[in-house]
Amino acid sequence: MLWATRISNIRFYQYHRPLLFTAPHNFRTKLNFSSFSQPQGFCYLDEDCDDFLPWLEQKAGAKISSVLSIGKSAFGRSLFASKSIQTGDCILKVPYSVQITLDNLLPEIKSLLGDEVGNIAKLAIVILCEQKIGQKSEWAPYISRLPQPGEMHNTIFWSQDELEMIRQSSVYQETINQKCQTENDFLAIKRAFRHDPEILGDITYEGFMHACSLVGSRAWGSTKGLSMIPFADFLNHDGATEAIVLSDEDKQDSEVIADRDYGPGEEVLIRYGKFPNATLMLDFGFSLPYNIHDQVQVHFNIPHHDLLREMKIDLLQRHCTPPIKDVNGFNSSLESFTINEVRSAKGKGKGLPQSLRAFARVLSCTTPEELSDLAKEAAQNDGRLARRPLSNRSKEIWAHEKLLLLITQLIEKYDATIKSLVPVNSPPMCGRLAVRMQMARDLLSGELRILKSASMWLKSYCTTLNTTAYHCEDVDDYRAIPG
Numbered sequence: 001m002l003w004a005t006r007i008s009n010i011r012f013y014q015y016h017r018p019l020l021f022t023a024p025h026n027f028r029t030k031l032n033f034s035s036f037s038q039p040q041g042f043c044y045l046d047e048d049c050d051d052f053l054p055w056l057e058q059k060a061g062a063k064i065s066s067v068l069s070i071g072k073s074a075f076g077r078s079l080f081a082s083k084s085i086q087t088g089d090c091i092l093k094v095p096y097s098v099q100i101t102l103d104n105l106l107p108e109i110k111s112l113l114g115d116e117v118g119n120i121a122k123l124a125i126v127i128l129c130e131q132k133i134g135q136k137s138e139w140a141p142y143i144s145r146l147p148q149p150g151e152m153h154n155t156i157f158w159s160q161d162e163l164e165m166i167r168q169s170s171v172y173q174e175t176i177n178q179k180c181q182t183e184n185d186f187l188a189i190k191r192a193f194r195h196d197p198e199i200l201g202d203i204t205y206e207g208f209m210h211a212c213s214l215v216g217s218r219a220w221g222s223t224k225g226l227s228m229i230p231f232a233d234f235l236n237h238d239g240a241t242e243a244i245v246l247s248d249e250d251k252q253d254s255e256v257i258a259d260r261d262y263g264p265g266e267e268v269l270i271r272y273g274k275f276p277n278a279t280l281m282l283d284f285g286f287s288l289p290y291n292i293h294d295q296v297q298v299h300f301n302i303p304h305h306d307l308l309r310e311m312k313i314d315l316l317q318r319h320c321t322p323p324i325k326d327v328n329g330f331n332s333s334l335e336s337f338t339i340n341e342v343r344s345a346k347g348k349g350k351g352l353p354q355s356l357r358a359f360a361r362v363l364s365c366t367t368p369e370e371l372s373d374l375a376k377e378a379a380q381n382d383g384r385l386a387r388r389p390l391s392n393r394s395k396e397i398w399a400h401e402k403l404l405l406l407i408t409q410l411i412e413k414y415d416a417t418i419k420s421l422v423p424v425n426s427p428p429m430c431g432r433l434a435v436r437m438q439m440a441r442d443l444l445s446g447e448l449r450i451l452k453s454a455s456m457w458l459k460s461y462c463t464t465l466n467t468t469a470y471h472c473e474d475v476d477d478y479r480a481i482p483g
């Protein structure tokens, strides 16, 4: 599903859709298995799916799983242990031959679609073609089990009023970008099929958007491209687990290895990726109440009234390393910065991204000489700009107080928005709105938590600068995370 590069910068965005990510099979040796069992959801077998695994195994001509059953969870279908599972057991193997990939695109359709149509859209067309032929489709038992539009909460389906709840977060803009991309793909497909109306001539934008969201939330990306992996895609997500979907090129299958023991009836979860709630909401239509991978995007501008604005922009651009990508491929570029939870306010541990602090130091310069000193210092070191504390204490304090002010303002806005969200149990709240409001609350409180941790760190740093003798080499070990 997600190898995620999320749009993170309104000015510099390019559209990369996250997809579930399969790791190569030998990745299993690196997993750090925990062996204790935690109680999880109980299994309510999904009788509608009794025939699903036998059908898929017959199609594959191979055993896929003898320890998992499809059941009902609080979040749609899910897989549950049907017998005891031990840490390290292979719990399912889905051969490539029963996965849906771009190879399933009919040649007459493939030849009509150019490169302007993305792979998610192309795989969505495969799904739409199979939906169109209904029970005659060789994939009917799978296609008929996919969630219906009304069951999905990806932010692309949210109304403008619902989106207003998350305007504060970067996911708002990302949703608009994703809608644009889907519209562009739809128009390109309509153009491609205009002379052959019998091929999906009746395709609607709503149907296409639904199919794209199904692919985005259930397809895995690997070296062999994008694939929908029936049965494995009934597994729900837990951001803390180590179990992921692995690809075995030699055996030509996708596998999952248990990262802990499970008792019969326990829900088995995997990790789709180390995704913050913003990504989970955009691409999967859910959020976690407490997400350890949460992060927040902040935007910082050089004011137009700054007399050195052009010089500063020029300097930053000359020293701008290629956008740093974190583990999920998120960008941290010139004026948009990704902040992860800052673990310690006491000088040790991870601090704010260095790129953000560097930006603030450049901003603090008031003469061309100061800017040129920063450029010289960068040339004498590793080439990166303003990574060391400024030699002038007041400027170093000013730069960090400026950041603190920005973060404090954001905290106030987040606080106000969260307070404006009506408690979920206050009637009359319809089901769909209640779910989306809770997602908005999870998202904003997670981002607020990150901002508060950054604020604590900055306050502590400024206090240190104000209260101790200033030797910029000493504060240099007040660690910041690379970025």
Ligand SMILES: C[S@@+](CC[C@H](N)C(=O)[O-])C[C@H]1O[C@@H](n2cnc3c(N)ncnc32)[C@H](O)[C@@H]1O
Pocket (backbone or CB within 6 Å): 075, 076, 077, 078, 146, 147, 217, 218, 233, 234, 235, 236, 237, 238, 283, 284, 285, 286, 287
């Ligand atoms: C790969 S599918 C998993 C199977 C899905 N539950 C079903 O009914 O087919 C991914 C979807 O499951 C749901 N989901 C997975 N993990 C979840 C979680 N931890 N909390 C809420 N919803 C979850 C979301 O709707 C997501 O888009």
